[in-house]
Amino acid sequence: MRIFSLVTRIIQQLRRDRRTLALFFLAPLLILTLMYFIFGTEASELKIVVTGSDQPTVASLKQADFQVKAAEDFSRKKMIATDTDGWLHVEHGKMELTLLNDEPSRAKAVQMQLMLGLEGHASKIPSIDSHYVYGHADTKGFDTFSPMLVSFFVFFFVFLIAGIALLKERTSGTLERLLATPIKRYEIVAGYVIGYGSFALVQTIIVVLYAVNVLDIVLVGSLWLVLVTNILVALVALSLGTLLSSFATSEFQMVQFIPLVIVPQVFFTGIFPLDGMADWLQKIGKIMPLYYASDAMNGIMYKGFSFADVYVDLIVLVAFSAVFITINIISLKRYRAL
Amino acid sequence: MKHAIVMEGIAKGFQHKRVIQPLDLTIEKGGIFGLLGPSGCGKTTLIKMIAGLIKPDAGSVTVLGMRVPNEALLMEIGYMAQSDALYAELTGAENLDFFAKLYHLSKKERSERIRYAAEIVGLTNDLNTWVAHYSGGMKRRLSLAIALIQNPEILILDEPTVGIDPRLKRTIWQELERLRDEERKTIVITTHVMDEAERCDELAMLREGAIIASGTPGALKGQYAAESLDDVFLQIGGGR
Ligand SMILES: Nc1ncnc2c1ncn2[C@@H]1O[C@H](COP(=O)(O)OP(=O)(O)O)[C@@H](O)[C@H]1O
Ligand SMILES: [Mg+2]
Numbered sequence: 322m323r324i325f326s327l328v329t330r331i332i333q334q335l336r337r338d339r340r341t342l343a344l345f346f347l348a349p350l351l352i353l354t355l356m357y358f359i360f361g362t363e364a365s366e367l368k369i370v371v372t373g374s375d376q377p378t379v380a381s382l383k384q385a386d387f388q389v390k391a392a393e394d395f396s397r398k399k400m401i402a403t404d405t406d407g408w409l410h411v412e413h414g415k416m417e418l419t420l421l422n423d424e425p426s427r428a429k430a431v432q433m434q435l436m437l438g439l440e441g442h443a444s445k446i447p448s449i450d451s452h453y454v455y456g457h458a459d460t461k462g463f464d465t466f467s468p469m470l471v472s473f474f475v476f477f478f479v480f481l482i483a484g485i486a487l488l489k490e491r492t493s494g495t496l497e498r499l500l501a502t503p504i505k506r507y508e509i510v511a512g513y514v515i516g517y518g519s520f521a522l523v524q525t526i527i528v529v530l531y532a533v534n535v536l537d538i539v540l541v542g543s544l545w546l547v548l549v550t551n552i553l554v555a556l557v558a559l560s561l562g563t564l565l566s567s568f569a570t571s572e573f574q575m576v577q578f579i580p581l582v583i584v585p586q587v588f589f590t591g592i593f594p595l596d597g598m599a600d601w602l603q604k605i606g607k608i609m610p611l612y613y614a615s616d617a618m619n620g621i622m623y624k625g626f627s628f629a630d631v632y633v634d635l636i637v638l639v640a641f642s643a644v645f646i647t648i649n650i651i652s653l654k655r656y657r658a659l
Numbered sequence: 660m661k662h663a664i665v666m667e668g669i670a671k672g673f674q675h676k677r678v679i680q681p682l683d684l685t686i687e688k689g690g691i692f693g694l695l696g697p698s699g700c701g702k703t704t705l706i707k708m709i710a711g712l713i714k715p716d717a718g719s720v721t722v723l724g725m726r727v728p729n730e731a732l733l734m735e736i737g738y739m740a741q742s743d744a745l746y747a748e749l750t751g752a753e754n755l756d757f758f759a760k761l762y763h764l765s766k767k768e769r770s771e772r773i774r775y776a777a778e779i780v781g782l783t784n785d786l787n788t789w790v791a792h793y794s795g796g797m798k799r800r801l802s803l804a805i806a807l808i809q810n811p812e813i814l815i816l817d818e819p820t821v822g823i824d825p826r827l828k829r830t831i832w833q834e835l836e837r838l839r840d841e842e843r844k845t846i847v848i849t850t851h852v853m854d855e856a857e858r859c860d861e862l863a864m865l866r867e868g869a870i871i872a873s874g875t876p877g878a879l880k881g882q883y884a885a886e887s888l889d890d891v892f893l894q895i896g897g898g899r
Binding site for chain 2: 323326329330333334337338493494495497498499500501502503504656657658659
């Protein structure tokens with residue numbers, strides 16, 4: 322199989338380029354860690370106080386991942402004084418939750434843990450009234466945009482590294498030499514997709530496992546779905562990177578695509594609230610692959626969406642890469658008519 | 660089928676600049692054909708059209724009776740580009756093995772052909788070195804070895820001996836002549852060096868994309884009553 326000869330060659334080449342490999346696998350972890358500390362997430366255990374509850378509720382909450390105390394009476398003032406993250410008041414089957422929300426991510430975590438804890442216990446989840454001591458329900462934090470960061474890293478590094486690799490192949494003449502052999506154009510593109518795709522897969526696994534296990538970023542949905550999403554992101558990045566590399570004549574020109582192609586996409590990933598944007602601005606976001614990737618990632622990791630909730634995003638990503646890959650195969654005609 | 664390569668009414672331009680004037684060219688089987696001319700005269704462009712890497716604006720190219728482009732033909736053409744197209748991060752052996760695999764050679768054929776090709780270009784002892792550490796001449800030789808890897812009927816070599824020392828140059832020429840005599844291979848080379856042109860069976864002199872003279876080296880010298888091919892070139896006005 323010619324495709325696999327190509328894949329083997331790409332893996333051999335990249336394995337020997339230690340520095341690029343380190344960049345590919347370790348830089349995302351470094352940046353993610355930095356952002357984690359800059360934006361801060363739950364560093365200490367969550368504290369919650371329950372009043373007026375029946376014993377089973379308290380018991381089931383104790384199994385969840387926070388410190389639970391039952392009290393006779395409690396107040397907002399006491400919450401602030403004791404730095405308590407949540408106060409759950411249960412009366413006649415109704416639940417009232419007051420969140421300190423000094424850090425949005427902690428408030429979100431309390432809500433999430435609470436839901437998880439109650440799910441196991443009650444046959445039906447009672448309605449919960451939420452109040453906030455600080456801020457409001459829409460306050461965003463690191464947790465809400467960290468899922469998109471994972472996709473962003475995959476996109477950024479795959480775009481750059483695969484794009485530069487094909488550029489090198491063009492400028493060094495090896496692409497032309499390759500096309501003087503009976504290899505088919507689609508085999509070249511497929512070799513690139515599989516070769517760099519496998520590195521992207523490893524990168525995604527490392528980044529996601531690090532984010533979830535070391536940085537404790539919430540992952541409510543399925544890890545598999547996260548991987549699938551990021552493989553699609555890698556595909557889009559790879560096919561777009563290799564495509565744009567034909568408009569660059571040097572590595573430096575490839576780097577010049579970063580402010581043109583990558584930075585604008587960041588604005589539409591949810592770091593900046595999309596709701597407030599003008600209509601036409603939101604429409605621009607819809608032509609950007611990372612918009613869909615972030616939507617899916619945020620849904621899966623933060624909101625616990627399942628495949629059925631994010632499949633539209635995934636289909637759009639598949640469509641993006643299908644289009645780019647097709648253009649790639651056709652554009653190789655420049656070198657050989659066959 | 661006596662002709663290996665037939666080009667009819669071939670023309671090519673880049674961005675409105677005529678690089679190859681409409682020309683006809685016939686290359687016989689089993690000989691060494693030299694394309695001679697100063698740099699920029701269109702040698703590379705012409706042979707890339709034979710290899711199917713450039714599409715001519717007009718005219719047709721037929722190789723071994725098959726119209727270019729043709730997938731089966733790619734198997735029968737060994738191409739050596741003017742600039743070395745090699746993977747620097749791989750060793751010489753890995754480069755050869757990669758290209759051998761693209762020609763679907765079996766594992767046994769691959770190791771045989773790699774040994775043979777490396778032997779000819781004198782790289783046997785450097786096969787396990789990264790190409791990044793090769794000298795210019797070594798890279799040239801590895802490119803030549805790659806052109807030989809699938810044992811093609813036709814070899815198209817673009818300035819194959821640039822940067823190669825005289826002794827190795829002689830070995831390579833002896834091997835090219837052996838391939839011609841014993842295996843009836845057709846070899847097309849481009850050069851701007853006259854002593855190499857002397858060793859070709861047939862020559863075409865190219866200037867500004869047009870063939871200004873052609874024939875055997877002896878016939879050309881006789882026709883212009885010249886001592887050397889250099890003089891022939893100068894007489895026709897192709898001096899550089
Ligand atoms: N891809 C290209 N685009 C524009 N001009 C080209 C291209 N390739 C070759 N040329 C021009 O065509 C002419 C012939 O080039 P080439 O065939 O490489 O000459 P030679 O091999 O004889 O030195 C040169 O003037 C060169 O600048
Ligand atoms: Mg040339």
